[in-house]
Amino acid sequence: MNIAVIGTGYVGLVAGTCFAESGNDVICVDVDEQKIDILKTGVPTIYEPGLRDLLERNIExxxxxxxxxxxxxxxxxxxIFIAVGTPEGEDGSADLTHVLGVARNIARCTDDYKVIVTKSTVPVGTGDRVRQEIAAVSDTEVDVVSNPEFLKEGAAVDDFMKPDRVVIGTESDRAREIMVELYSPFVRTGNPIITMGLRSAEMTKYAANALLATKISFMNEIANLCELLGVDVNEVRVGIGSDHRIGTQFLFPGVGFGGSCFPKDLRALLKMGHEAGRPLQVVEASERVNNAQKEILYEKIRDYFGGKLSGLKIAVWGLAFKPRTDDMREASSVTIIDKLLDDGARVVAYDPEAMERARSRFGDRIQYAANAYVALEKADALAVVTEWNEFRRPNFAKMRELLSRPIIFDGRNIYTPAEIRKHGFTYVSIGAPIVEG
Ligand SMILES: NC(=O)c1ccc[n+]([C@@H]2O[C@H](COP(=O)([O-])OP(=O)(O)OC[C@H]3O[C@@H](n4cnc5c(N)ncnc54)[C@H](O)[C@@H]3O)[C@@H](O)[C@H]2O)c1
Known part of the structure; x- marks a missing residue:
């Protein structure tokens, strides 16, 4: 099938590459000339495991x-997939400038039947607006489809190649058949292609993200209470996760969620609720809890040092909003580092993939370490902010030698008190009693 993907960010680039991998002829389009020049050479402009090989092979x-x-x-x-950004507008709603602009441009050059698919996350009713934009310019027959994307950054290629489900929202039988044919190679193990109305598909994406975000915020609230009551949330997590109705995923307490999707999608959904006269109170609470949680590791560091951070050197492990990506959009690391700097601390940071993005965010306000251990040299404490695998089994003896003070603030609960105790660290985690070194 001949496919165009407009927008070559995390979603468009992965989708385009994976559609090519399943045998389609794909043209990816972007307004960013520099990005397109790099991609033409087979070099990915984002870090995603497995992407480079697929990109090279399919170009070749x-x-x-x-x-x-x-x-x-x-x-x-x-x-034609529209996969451009839908950033947050000034009032919290999704900014549809790019999506609708692309729709108008598509209409100008449409000469025969096309299926136009919004893959960007867009508020309910956007598909109808896309249809109107096109009808205003062209009378060629088109069908509009909503096909929200559920891939996770850090596992985007795997998620796209083997999705839990594919959601296709359209009122057109013809478009539905084409979309089902396109996606059938990706669901050969029996995962469903779920077809529904266009507006339902648009809402499905927001409802999914809001529910997952709420699970995280709920668990973070429980963790904060556990801490005050002398309970270890890590045990509680295992205790509740074994209930199939609850499930084990998204129950890990931590420093809150970030990234390019959950925060902005929650705010866009809140806006939809307000506009419809039905404010979403649970979603509002999830967002509020998360905003507070993003500061919690900073508060623990500040309190531990009696409010005197000036002149202290804090090593930060992890800058990306989650492991296996270089994406730092709305990352908790940014909130924590800004707060530490405001209090006069010096920050030396290390992340396996996000160093370049960190440089453009922080410039020379922080130091950048060549590896995780270099970051620890003469630091007064270590703050673990992203749970990269390489931080999980570190050389604790070496860490003790490098740090001026053996203190770990673990924002992702990746260590166990027993191993920490063995090495004589003081260990402050989320939702569990402090382990004294
Ligand atoms: N990143 C994710 O994990 C994820 C997951 C699911 C859904 N989404 C949604 O998918 C959409 C895209 O997200 P992303 O993370 O890939 O965004 P991104 O910012 O990484 O990429 C967007 C791309 O679109 C390009 N673009 C903007 N205007 C254009 C135009 N007029 N013509 C052609 N290209 C244009 C930009 O140059 C950029 O390369 C958003 O709606 C997002 O909410 C993202």
């Missing part, structure tokens, strides 16, 4: 091309 085999020329991509394609 001629199934995957990159261009800034939207017209030719649209003319050559039957299915």
């Amino acid at each position: 085999e001629g199934r995957l091309r990159f261009t800034t020329d939207l017209d030719s991509a649209v003319r050559a394609s039957l299915v």
Whole structure:
């Protein structure tokens, strides 16, 4: 099938590459010329495990091309995915400037039947607006489909190749058949392609993200209470997660959620609720709890040092909003580091993938370590902010030698008190009693 994907960010680049991998002819389009020039050479512009190999192979085999020329991509394609950003607008709603702009441009060069698919996360009713934008410019027959994306950054290729489910929202039988055919190679193990109305599909994406975010905020609240009551939340987590109705995922307490999706999608959903005269109180609470939780590791560090952080050197392990990505959008690391700097602390940071992005965010306000151990040299404490695998089994003896004071603030509960005690660290985690060194 001939496919165009407009927007080559985390979603568009992964989707385009994976569609090519399953045998389609794919043209990816972006307005960012520099990005397109890099992608043409087979070099991914984001870090995602497995992406580089797929990109190289599919370019080499001629199934995957990159261009800034939207017209030719649209003319050559039957299915056109819109995967541009939907950033937060000033009032919290999703900014649809890019999505609707692309829809108008597609309409200008549409000469025969097309399936136009919104893959970007868009508020309920956007598909109808896309249809209107197109109808205002062109009378060629098109069908509009909502196909929200559920991939996780850090496992995006795997998630796309083997999705738990594919959601296709449309009122058109013709478009539905084309979409089902396109996705059938990805669900050969029997995971469902769920077809529904267009507006239902748009809402499904927000409801999924809001529920997952709420699970995280709920567990963080329980963790904070556990701490005050002398309970270890890690035990409680295992105790409740074994109930199939609850499940084990998204129950890990920590420093709150960040990233390019949960925070902005929650705010867009809240906005939808307000506009419809039905404010979403649970979602509101999830967001409020999360905003507070993003500061919690900083507060623990500040309190431990009696409010005097000036001149102290704090090593930070992990900057990306989660492991296996270089994405730092709305990352808790940013909140924590800004707070530490405001209090006069010096920060030396290390992340396996996000160092470049950190440099553009913090410039020379922090120091950047060449590896995790270099960050610890003469530091007064270590703060673990992202749970990268390489931080999970470190050389504790070496860490003790490097740190001026053996204190670990673990924002992701990746260590166990027993191993910490063995090495004589003081250990402050989330939702569990402090282990004194
Ligand atoms: N990142 C995720 O994990 C994820 C997961 C599911 C859904 N989503 C949603 O998918 C959408 C895209 O997210 P992302 O993280 O890939 O965004 P991104 O910011 O990484 O990429 C967006 C891309 O679109 C390009 N673009 C903007 N305007 C354009 C135009 N007019 N024509 C062509 N290209 C244009 C930008 O240059 C950029 O490369 C958003 O709606 C997001 O909410 C993201």
